[in-house]
Amino acid sequence: MSKKFYITTPIYYVNARPHIGHAYTTIACDTIARRQRMMGFDTYFLTGTDEHGQKIERAAQAAGKTPQQLTDEVSAQFRALWDRMGLTYDDFIRTTSDRHKLGVQALWRRIRDKGYIYKGHYTGQYCVFDELYVDSVGPGEPCPECGRPTETVREENYFFKLAAFQDQLLELYTRQPDFIRPETRRNEVTSFVRSGLRDLSVSRSTFSWGIPVPDDPRHVIYVWLDALANYITALGFGSDDPEKYERYWPADLQMIGKEIVRFHCVYWPAFLMAADLPVPQRIMAHGWLLFEENKMSKSRGNIVRAETILEVLGTDALRHFLLREIVFGQDGSFSFDALVQRYNADLANGLGNLASRTLTMIVRYFKGEVPYPSHSGSRAAEENNIATTARRTIADFHALFEQCQFSRALEAAWGLVAAVDKYLVENQPWALGEKDDDESRSRLATILYTSAETLRIVTALAHPVMPDATAKIWGQMGLGDIGKFSLADLQWGQLRLGTKLGEVQPVFPRADKAAIERMQQLEEQGRTVSPSVAEKTSPPASTTPVPIMPAAPVKPATIVPDGKISIDDFAKVELRVGQVKVAERVKGADKLLRLEVDLGTEVRQVVAGIAEAYAPETLVGRKVVIVVNLAPRKLRGLESNGMIVAASPEGGKPVLASFLEDVPVGTRLK
Ligand code: MSP
Numbered sequence: 001m002s003k004k005f006y007i008t009t010p011i012y013y014v015n016a017r018p019h020i021g022h023a024y025t026t027i028a029c030d031t032i033a034r035r036q037r038m039m040g041f042d043t044y045f046l047t048g049t050d051e052h053g054q055k056i057e058r059a060a061q062a063a064g065k066t067p068q069q070l071t072d073e074v075s076a077q078f079r080a081l082w083d084r085m086g087l088t089y090d091d092f093i094r095t096t097s098d099r100h101k102l103g104v105q106a107l108w109r110r111i112r113d114k115g116y117i118y119k120g121h122y123t124g125q126y127c128v129f130d131e132l133y134v135d136s137v138g139p140g141e142p143c144p145e146c147g148r149p150t151e152t153v154r155e156e157n158y159f160f161k162l163a164a165f166q167d168q169l170l171e172l173y174t175r176q177p178d179f180i181r182p183e184t185r186r187n188e189v190t191s192f193v194r195s196g197l198r199d200l201s202v203s204r205s206t207f208s209w210g211i212p213v214p215d216d217p218r219h220v221i222y223v224w225l226d227a228l229a230n231y232i233t234a235l236g237f238g239s240d241d242p243e244k245y246e247r248y249w250p251a252d253l254q255m256i257g258k259e260i261v262r263f264h265c266v267y268w269p270a271f272l273m274a275a276d277l278p279v280p281q282r283i284m285a286h287g288w289l290l291f292e293e294n295k296m297s298k299s300r301g302n303i304v305r306a307e308t309i310l311e312v313l314g315t316d317a318l319r320h321f322l323l324r325e326i327v328f329g330q331d332g333s334f335s336f337d338a339l340v341q342r343y344n345a346d347l348a349n350g351l352g353n354l355a356s357r358t359l360t361m362i363v364r365y366f367k368g369e370v371p372y373p374s375h376s377g378s379r380a381a382e383e384n385n386i387a388t389t390a391r392r393t394i395a396d397f398h399a400l401f402e403q404c405q406f407s408r409a410l411e412a413a414w415g416l417v418a419a420v421d422k423y424l425v426e427n428q429p430w431a432l433g434e435k436d437d438d439e440s441r442s443r444l445a446t447i448l449y450t451s452a453e454t455l456r457i458v459t460a461l462a463h464p465v466m467p468d469a470t471a472k473i474w475g476q477m478g479l480g481d482i483g484k485f486s487l488a489d490l491q492w493g494q495l496r497l498g499t500k501l502g503e504v505q506p507v508f509p510r511a512d513k514a515a516i517e518r519m520q521q522l523e524e525q526g527r528t529v530s531p532s533v534a535e536k537t538s539p540p541a542s543t544t545p546v547p548i549m550p551a552a553p554v555k556p557a558t559i560v561p562d563g564k565i566s567i568d569d570f571a572k573v574e575l576r577v578g579q580v581k582v583a584e585r586v587k588g589a590d591k592l593l594r595l596e597v598d599l600g601t602e603v604r605q606v607v608a609g610i611a612e613a614y615a616p617e618t619l620v621g622r623k624v625v626i627v628v629n630l631a632p633r634k635l636r637g638l639e640s641n642g643m644i645v646a647a648s649p650e651g652g653k654p655v656l657a658s659f660l661e662d663v664p665v666g667t668r669l670k
Contacts, residue, residue, distance in 0.1 A: 002040050002041060002042045003040075003041055003042065004041065004042045004043075004044070004247060004248055004252075005033075005036040005041040005042065005043045005044070005252045005253075006043075006044045006046070006235075006248040006249065006250075006251045006252050006253075007029050007032055007033050007036070007043070007044070007045050007046070007251065007252060007253045007254075007255065008029070008045075008046045008047070008231050008251055008253075008254045008255065009025050009026050009029045009046070009047040009048075009255055010025065010050075010255070010256050010257065010260060011047070011048040011049055011050040011093065011095065011227055011230050012047075012048075012049050012050060012078055013049075013050050013055065013056065014049050014050070014051050014056060014059075014070065014071045014074035014075050014078070015055055015056055015059035015070075015074070015298075015601050016059075016074075016297075016298035016601075017074060017077050017298075017305075018077060018078050018081050018305075018306065019296060019298070019303035019304060019305055019306065020289060020296065020303070020304050020305070020306045020309070020318070020322075020334065021257075021288070021289045021295075021296045021297065021303070022078070023081070023085070023306040023318070023322075024286070024289050024322050024326075025255055025256070025257060025286065026047055026082060026087055026089075027085070027087070027318070027319050027322055027323070028255060028286065028322075028323065028328070028404070028406070029045060029047070029253075029255050030045065030087045030088055030089070031319065031323060031406070031464045031465050032253065032255075032401075032404070032464070033045035033088060033089075034088060034463070034464035034467060035401060035464035035487065037088075038463065038464065038485065038486065038487035038488075039486075039487050039488045040486060040488055042247075043090075044090050044091075044235075044244070044247075044248045045088060045089050045090050045091075046089065046090065046091050046092075046093060046230075046231065046234050046235075047082065047087075047089045047091075047092055047093075048091075048092050048093030048094055048095070048230055048234065049071070049074070049075040049078055049092075049093075049094050049095070050095055050223070050227045050230075051067075051071040051075065051094060051095045051096045052095055052096065052209055052210040052211065052220070052223050052226050052227075053131050053209065053210060053223030053226075054128050054131070054204070054207055054209070054223075055128050055129060055131060055223075055601065056070065056071060056209060057207055057209035058128065058600045058601055058666065059600070059601040060209075061600065061664065061666060062576070062599070062600040062601055062665075062666030062667065062668070063668075064668060067209045068096065071094070071096055075094050079092055081306060081307070084307075084310065085306065085310065085315045085318075086315060086467065086468070091234050093230045093233065093234040095211075095226055095227060095230060099233060099234075099236075099239060100229070100230060100233045100234070101211050102233075102238055102239060103229060103232065103233025103236075103237045103238040103239060104211050104221060104225070104226050104229045104233060104238075105211065105212075105214045105221075105238070106237065106238025106239075107225075107229050107232070107233075107237065107238060107271070107275055108213065108214055108221060108225070109214050110275040110276075110277075111160065111271060111274045111275050112214075114274060114275065114276065115161075116160060116161045116164070116274040117158050117159065117160055117161070117202065118158070118159055118161070119156070119157075119158055119159070120156075120157060120158075120159045120199075120201075121154075121155070121156055121157065122153055122154070122155060122157045122159075122201045123152075123153070123154045124152070124153060125137050125138070125139065125141065125143075125150035125151065125152060125153070126150060126151050126152075126153040127143035127145065127146065127148060127150050127151075128151060129143065129146050129148045129299075129602065129603070130143060130145050130146055130259075131222075131223045131224060132145060132224075133153075133200065133201055134150050135198060137150060139152045145259070148598075148602075148603045149581045149596075149598060149603065153204075153206070155204065155205045155206050156205050156219075157201040157202070157203050157204065157205065157219070158201070158202050158203040158213060158216075158219060159199045159200065159201055159202065160199060160200045160201075160202040160225075160270075160271070160274070161199055161274070162197045162198065162199050162200040162266075162267070162270055163196075163197045163198055163199050165197070165269075165270040165273055165274070166193055166196070166197045168270075168273055169193050169197075169266060169269060169270060169273075170190065170193055170194065172269060172279060173186060173189065173190050173193075176279075176281070178281065178282045179265070179269075179279070179280070179281070179282060179283060180261070180265045180283050180285070181282060181283065181284045181285070181329075181404070182284075182285070182329040184329075185258065185261050185265070185285045188261065189261060189262070189265045189266060192262065192266065193266060197266070200222075200267065201222065202221065202222040202225050203219035203220065203221055203222055204219065204220055204222060205218055205219045205220075207220070208220060210222075210223060210226060211226050224263050224267060225267075225271060228263065228264070228267065228268045228271065229271075231249075231251060231254065231280075232245060232249055232277070235247075235248055235249055237249070249277075249278065250278040250279060250280050250281055251280040251281065252280075252281045252282065253280075253281065253282050253283075253284060254280050254282070254283045254284070255283075255284050255286065256283060256284070256285050256286075257285065257286060257287075257288065258285045258286065258287055258288065259288075260285075261283075261285050264283050264285075265283055268280075284329075284404055285329070286328055286329055286404075287326070287327075287328075287329055287330040287331035287332060288331045288332075289322075289326070289331075289332060289333075289334050290331055290332065290333045290334065291303070291304060291333070291334050291335070293333070294639075295331075296334065298602065299601075299602035299603065299604065300632075300639070300641065301604070301631075301632045301639075301641040301642070302632060302639075304334060304523060305522075305523065305526050306318065307522075307526070308519050308522040308523050308526065309339065309519065311522060312511075312515050312518050312519050312522070313339070313340075313343055313511060313515065313519075314468065314469075315468060316347070316465075316466035316467070316468050316469045317339070317343045317347065317508075318339075319465055319466060320342070320343075320346060320347060320410070320462075320465055320466055321338070321339050321342050321343065323406035323407065323410060323465055324342060324346065324406070324407050324410040324411070324465075325338060325342055325407065326407065327405075327407050328404050328405060328406050328407065329404070336516045336519045336520060337516060339519075340511045340515055340516055343508070343511050344510055344511055346410075346414055347466075347469070347508040348508045348509065348510040348511065349510075350414060350417050350418075351414075351417060351458060351459075351462070351469075351473075351507075351508070352469075352506060352507050352508030353421075354417055354420065354421065354451070354454075354455055354458075355455055355459075355473045355476070355507060356504065356506050356507075357424065357451075358448060358451040358452050358455050359452070359455075359476055359477065359501055359504040360504055361429055361430065361433060361448055362448050362452065362501055363501060363504055364433065365433045365444060365448070366445070366448065368500060368501040369498050369499065369500055369501070370448075370449060370452055370478075370495060370496070370497055370498060370499040370501070371444075371445035371448055371449055371497070372445050372449070372497050373445060373446040373449035373450065374442045374443075374445065374446055382423060382426075382427070383446060383450050385419075385423075386419060386420055386423055386450050386454060387450075387492045387493070389415075389416055389419050390416055390453070390454060390457050390492045391491075391492050393412050393413060393415065393416045393457070393461075394457065394461070394490055394491070394492075396409070396412045397409045397412050397413055397461050400412065406465070409461075410462070410465065413458050413461050413462060414458075416454060416457070416458055417454075417458055419454075420450070420451055420454040420455075423447075423450070423451070424447070424451060427443075427447050429444050429447045429448060429451075432444040432447070449495070449497075452477065452495060453492065453493065453494075453495045455473070455477070456474075456477060456479070456494075456495050457490065457492065459473045459474055459477070459482070460474075460482070460485060460487060460490050461487075461490070463482050463485075463487075469507045469508065470482060471483070472505075472507050473507060475502050476501060476502045476503065476504050476505065477499065477501060477502070478499045478500045478501045478502050479499070524631065571670070572629075573627060573629070574627065574628045574629040574668065575625055575626070575627055575628070575645065575668065575669035575670075576599055576600075576625070576626055576628050576666055576667065576668050576669065577623055577624075577625060577626075577659070577663045577664065577665055577666060577667045577669070578597035578598060578599045578604070578623070578624055578625070578626040578665060578666075579597065579598045579621065579622070579623050579624070579665045580595050580596070580597055580598075580619045580620055580621065580622050580623075580624060581596045581597065581598050581603060581620065582594075582595065582596035582620065583595050583596075583614075583616035583617070583619040583620055584616050585611060585616060586607065586611075586635075586636050586638060587636075588636065589611070589635075589636050590611060590612065591609045591610075591611050591612055592607055592608070592609055592611055592635060592636060593607070593608050593610055593611045593614070593616055593619070594606075594607055594638055595607070595608060595619065595644070597624065597626055597642070597644075598665055599626065599628060599665065599666050600664070600665045600666025601666060604626070604628070604641045604642050605638070605639060605640065605641055606626065606640050606641060606642045606643065606644055607635040607636070607638050607639075607640035608640075608643070608644040608646075609654070610644065610646060610654050610656065612653055613653035613654050613655070614656070622656075622658070623658060623659060623662075623663065623665070624644050624645070624656055624657070624658065625644070625645040625656075625657040625658075625669060626642045626643065626644055626645070627642055627643040627645065628642050629642075630642055630643050644656065645657040
């Protein structure tokens with residue numbers, strides 16, 4: 001029996017449509033899963049969506065939908081995107097599914113029956129955005145994690161005896177140093193736990209969108225206990241068929257973003273210990289994808305959709321960029337310029353060029369059959385050098401990948417590409433190809449064999465990162481289905497002489513400025529036409545990138561007589577009711593106020609030119625109308641994510657639009 005490997009992504013909240021931040025984690029896991037399969041592991045890769053809790057309930061209210069409608073729609077969007085990207089997850093768990101609910105309730109009962117759950121009252125602050133009890137702040141104070149306003153919660157709750165696990169957790173971090181990676185996160189968690197743990201409220205009784213507490217359905221289970229349990233419920237924990245649970249649990253690698261370390265490295269192992277279940281082997285926290293120096297997130301309005309990149313450059317380009325450009329574990333910036341630069345340097349000019357030169361020459365000079373190398377004379381040293389570099393690269397690549405150091409692993413592989421490029425330039429096979437003498441032919445054969453063998457090795461190593469393009473190169477090399485290749489056996493010199501090449505075609509056409517413009521244009525359209533969570537699901541599944549193409553004309557608005565606009569055009573403007581939480585003057589700007597406006601699902605920063613008409617303190621608590629799908633812009637260095645609606649009398653001061661009746665925050669105006 002081969003060794004098992006179980007890998008999980010966090011399950012994604014369905015209050016926002018997927019963006020490349022979510023894709024980043026999922027791509028990293030998919031790459032690892034693909035590699036583990038190629039290394040012969042019995043691999044299981046889980047992803048899914050997190051669909052309960054107050055945040056989702058409110059998002060649904062704001063979208064005018066039932067929570068189930070919203071979760072069905074957005075969960076389908078995640079899944080459709082993962083399918084479109086060809087991600088090889090083995091299971092997609094939804095927390096609203098029956099199998100999950102049963103498993104969570106089984107886990108609850110187990111923890112309760114072991115005496116770790118008791119009833120009490122919680123009075124304190126709660127951050128709906130993070131779904132986090134915030135003990136450390138008082139009423140009116142913001143969440144220390146995300147800075148958004150907290151709400152005071154006063155309710156009867158069930159508590160989990162978290163404090164009882166302090167010593168066991170500290171012991172776990174010592175006994176299993178890889179439990180939390182990287183080291184910086186391990187240190188943070190250790191000091192957090194050392195500073196003392198309080199019991200944790202694990203139920204809510206003032207709303208209903210969750211899994212009922214067994215034997216007390218007035219309560220729903222705290223959404224983080226519900227969500228974390230997905231990693232075992234998906235395997236059939238608590239069901240009649242726990243075969244997968246027994247086979248795969250504990251997880252070998254749980255991948256998360258750095259903002260959810262506490263939930264995964266403190267709460268999660270404590271829940272498992274309380275239930276007397278094994279804890280995961282390794283939890284790896286990566287950094288954030290930043291866009292214009294801010295974390296990419298819906299609430300900041302600075303997201304980039306994966307679809308845009310897939311459409312213009314294809315999935316492989318996005319995968320390679322994310323894993324090569326960003327040091328895994330640290331924050332990294334995304335920009336279209338950097339994406340295209342990386343694509344051209346590493347793929348079009350690097351691997352793509354090596355493949356097309358090598359294979360085209362084998363076709364031209366050796367009728368498409370891999371030639372015999374002959375190692376005679378002093379020149380053999382050069383080939384030996386390449387072979388030695390290749391052997392070292394294989395070993396380094398494996399070691400770095402095991403530690404999730406993807407960028408360094410890829411750097412090593414591309415070091416080999418650079419070495420063979422240099423070798424080709426120095427040895428000029430194209431010049432030798434024009435000669436007929438035996439020595440030139442024999443030398444040419446050696447050079448092309450060396451180059452093709454290097455290409456084979458880089459292609460095999462890079463396959464988990466760039467599955468589509470490498471499968472094509474592998475096919476062009478006449479090697480068949482790369483999916484069947486055993487990466488653990490990869491060695492220099494395995495390329496069989498006489499291998500007949502397939503049809504040779506370029507795999508990475510060069511991208512130019514038009515590609516950047518096209519992506520920017522697609523993003524702009526995506527932002528203005530379909531920003532809401534409640535939009536249609538992604539286009540049909542396909543992993544084939546559309547080649548780089550000229551910018552498509554923007555669809556003209558429907559023509560309506562007399563300069564009027566159609567109802568469709570009006571519907572593009574998303575107006576919602578917001579409540580001002582923070583208002584302050586902007587230094588050096590007499591007319592501007594910086595506002596933080598709660599939209600029900602998120603708090604937005606809006607910079608508004610109303611300082612001459614309103615004193616900041618009069619605005620806090622006031623309900624206002626916000627255009628929420630306006631592209632963000634900077635005013636006095638501050639990003640404004642939306643616009644406040646006001647009447648602007650000629651020569652007079654602006655007057656804010658408001659309502660005579662009370663309207664819930666987040667309601668759409670239409
Ligand atoms: N639902 C919880 C997780 C529950 S797991 C039991 C949650 N969901 S989330 O939708 O907010 O997604 C969180 C994960 O998405 C992050 O941990 C990270 O893996 C990924 N990312 C979302 N935005 C990201 C960036 N801007 N950059 C990098 N990763 C990001 O938290």
